[in-house]
Amino acid sequence: MDIHFVREKIAKGQVRVLHVPSRFQIADIFTKGLPKVLFDDFRSSLNIRELPVSTAGKY
Template sequence: MFFCDNQSAIQLASNPFSHEHSKHIDIDYHFIRENVNSGFLRLVHVKLEYQLADILTKALPQQQFHLIMSKLGILDIYFSS
């Protein structure tokens, strides 16, 4: 199961028809689509504020940062609420 915050990516991977706008996408995309269609993979939408990978890729508001840290089981010993 893959969690994704991009609805368009989920629809592209799930849709069996090729679109004019997606012709530039390479073999990785087709590999994912085949696995989704076979039922081997399931793509699940995750709201942006709960995307755990964001803590490693972008600056976040303090509240969201601490929410994600707690979901990952990380404690900030210097943070006082």
């Protein structure tokens, strides 16, 4: 989103920018290294499951 567009909307009082704590920033799973607990929580909320690990040599 264009920063100038946002600034204009804020100046006109049409938009309010609020702080969103890290624990609610689901997009962070795609852009940052996260602590395991937070990563697992975000992955779960996106309905992405961990693949089963096989050590039997199957490819």
